[in-house]
Amino acid sequence: MLRRPFFWVIALVIAVFALAPILAGDVELRESLLLAAVYITLASNLNLMLGYAGYVNFGSIVFFGLGGYICVYLMGAQGWPLAAAALAAGVGVSLAAFLFGLGILRLRGAFFALSTIGVNEAIQAFVSNFDPWGGSAGLYLSTELFQPLGGPMQALWIVYFLLVAVMGLSLYLSYAIKASKFGLGLLAIGQNENAAAVLGVPTWRYKALVYSASAFLPAIAGGLYFFKSAFIQPADAFDLSLSTEAIVIAMLGGQGTITGPALGAYLYEELRGWLLTSETFSNFQLVIAGALLLVIVLFAPGGLMGWIYGRWPRLRKVLE
């Protein structure tokens, strides 16, 4: 893997994310890149389902939100340190996803997509009525919890670096899976699930495994993100529009590729930032996202990477 150029492309992206805000000394740039890192994490992991196995997960945000809740709860109510709480969120949500996956992955196509929305809505309804997690009012974290990390200012930097690390791991996870036998089986499922099964691919187990794997890093990202906000409530944690944005991003960049979701996330975040600051188009990004999705599905199903590969076929070996 170390000898493949793409390994170093990912390393370069991580380095740029980590160093740019330090060198520029720019907190605004850091906040913008932090959102980009979250988007890349969500879109890359969604891509494991969408681009590899060919299953549309409309409710992928449930991993992020549930991870946030577990992390915030463990820190606030149980006094766990950040690292342990975030990791527990990842493991817990992954396990939950595996169990849910065994159930809903018996469904295919539109029925699966609908059931993923159902999972998100069900968890949101549960959390809204779950008193230990503050019900619909949500949970607050005391700012004292930033002290072990050297105060709020430094804590924000640390959370940023951790999120960049999670983003990097997401890209490497996508890469490792794609280069493996597991990945080949997933791609076969994405192409023709019945044929894959006849060829011996253990479809059900693979689907549940990838559903679970695609939950791990978004849950950790959710934990870090809501720790940074020091506040979490059901409406923010399980916001379906973020799920939709993740799908737009993966499709925009090129589903099934590794560079695609990252490129799509960066461009989308730039676009969103620009729309938010322009007075006329404030909060207009979802309209644009919807239109973008239509255009991509109709005219460029391969997304940006599909276009790039068509134009420069040799890049296929470098940018996977």
Next chain:
Amino acid sequence: MTALLEIRGLSKSFGGVRAVDGLSFALDTGEIVGLIGPNGAGKSTLFNLINGVFAPDAGRVTFHGIDITGAAPDRVARHGLARTHQIVQPLLDMTVLENCTVGACFGRENLPLGRAREAARETAVLVGLEDRLDQRAAQLTIAGKKRLELARALSARPVLLLLDEVLAGLNPTEIDHMVGVIHRIRERGVSILIIEHLMRAIMSLSDRIIVLNSGQKLAEGTPIEVANDPAVIEAYLGDPALAEQLHRRA
């Protein structure tokens, strides 16, 4: 000696239609058994019952002495039973080599990726796809897709191969090539159960032929015995051309 594949009392109905009806037969190691019968006789359904696409209503399928009745298709594949589809099922956006690699990876030997690629390349060469390894399956002609279907099944290094009309839709040159490939597969010690409408080919390929009609076994024997069986000729009378062909072979 126990048979490689043993079917006992196998039945499957679809909404009142008995597609396979109390069928029993056996296949020994190294044999090529031909399966013929009019359209709708239950031949493809039988394949789907053997490799686990459908679960039978009744009966047993034993492979290698192991009961595989109703086992999922991927488990059956692991046991060393591979098949091709009458309507080809290529993984369209993957290359020829990748298609075959899937077969090799998840087949009987459960090979790691690198060795699976070698095995895939070898079988692609065997069926004559060596020039098309990096082509997407979608770009192949029908004859190419048929070969791919066979190469992919073969990449799993199966003990038993179920071939569902691999010759249908091919021109005479392609048929000759494919028949040659099937002979070479047999020389490797692979047993074959083959469905085919093309009498010339199936009569020359098969050691033994089983005739199905309405899901039941109508006749069984060597190609010559079967072709002379009055019941078989009777069943084919609805299709005079086929009856004629049968006669000419015998």
